[in-house]
Amino acid sequence: MNIIDGKAFSERIREKVKSHVDNLKKNYDIVPGLAVVLVGEDPASKVYVKNKGIQTKKAGMNSYEYKLEETVDEKTLLELVKKLNDDPNIHGILCQLPLPKHLNEDMIINTIKPSKDVDGFHISNVGLLNTGQKSLVPCTPLGCLMLLREFVGNLEGKKATVIGRSNIVGKPMFNLLLSENCTVTVVHSKTKNIEEICKTSDIIVAAVGRPNFVKSSWIKQGAVIIDVGINRVNIEENGETKSKLIGDVDFENCSKFANAITPVPGGVGPMTIACLLANTLVACCRSNNLKEPEELIL
Numbered sequence: 001m002n003i004i005d006g007k008a009f010s011e012r013i014r015e016k017v018k019s020h021v022d023n024l025k026k027n028y029d030i031v032p033g034l035a036v037v038l039v040g041e042d043p044a045s046k047v048y049v050k051n052k053g054i055q056t057k058k059a060g061m062n063s064y065e066y067k068l069e070e071t072v073d074e075k076t077l078l079e080l081v082k083k084l085n086d087d088p089n090i091h092g093i094l095c096q097l098p099l100p101k102h103l104n105e106d107m108i109i110n111t112i113k114p115s116k117d118v119d120g121f122h123i124s125n126v127g128l129l130n131t132g133q134k135s136l137v138p139c140t141p142l143g144c145l146m147l148l149r150e151f152v153g154n155l156e157g158k159k160a161t162v163i164g165r166s167n168i169v170g171k172p173m174f175n176l177l178l179s180e181n182c183t184v185t186v187v188h189s190k191t192k193n194i195e196e197i198c199k200t201s202d203i204i205v206a207a208v209g210r211p212n213f214v215k216s217s218w219i220k221q222g223a224v225i226i227d228v229g230i231n232r233v234n235i236e237e238n239g240e241t242k243s244k245l246i247g248d249v250d251f252e253n254c255s256k257f258a259n260a261i262t263p264v265p266g267g268v269g270p271m272t273i274a275c276l277l278a279n280t281l282v283a284c285c286r287s288n289n290l291k292e293p294e295e296l297i298l
């Protein structure tokens with residue numbers, strides 16, 4: 001059984017991104033810029049945004065952070081997005097989700113210029129991915145696919161099950177695996193026989209947001225498991241309550257049957273940020289009519 005080291009793999013991607021960024025600077029005097037918009041005080045979102053800023057700068061890019069009050073009105077946020085759309089120094093725009101309930105998430109995402117939509121959430125990028133055309137691909141499923149290509153190799157003909165049907169992970173993951181010629185099943189909260197479907201799968205991508213949801217009895221011998229879940233739970237250890245991050249997969253028991261499995265933390269998580277940096281670089285190259293870094297796109 002192999003534990004897939006997403007941290008090490010993501011470092012390799014970030015190094016490649018950095019070397020392309022250095023070349024852009026040297027040869028064209030261009031520095032890719034990523035704008036991240038955070039609304040409100042969600043603690044997990046604040047951590048993600050901080051990490052994105054740190055990694056963006058480490059890759060040699062410019063990072064711009066916009067922090068708005070929880071109560072910000074939709075007009076103000078839309079005006080900020082439009083200003084960023086028009087700013088030539090900004091090549092990627094990301095609006096950290098979830099947004100407060102009073103804001104229309106779809107409308108805000110669809111106001112981002114598709115060529116700067118480094119999350120790949122704009123309907124135009126969703127449609128391009130769905131029809132197999134060149135797009136910006138959502139970072140987490142892109143990271144999962146990179147891991148699968150690296151650790152499985154050719155995915156053609158593999159039976160893959162995606163657990164969860166979110167716009168951020170499940171649906172784009174389905175499209176990416178399908179374009180690799182996998183036979184893909186998407187299961188969700190209303191699916192009747194998840195266990196049997198998983199049991200026949202060569203690949204499982206779990207993205208449900210429920211700790212330890214995937215059990216060892218669901219795993220076919222030799223399967224490859226990608227765990228997208230990041231669940232904060234409290235556990236009792238030596239009479240103390242500790243907060244811990246765990247995935248959607250019962251790692252300890254499932255790993256006995258899997259050929260390869262991603263841990264949480266240290267699996268998919270670091271890949272998401274690496275892919276965000278890769279997408280920002282790609283967006284920058286495209287907007288300047290420069291050759292795209294082949295090894296960082298699909």
Ligand code: GUN
Nearest residue numbers: 094095096097098119139
């Ligand atoms: N919230 C959780 N995951 C993501 C993501 O990939 N992008 C954005 N913008 N928000 C998120």
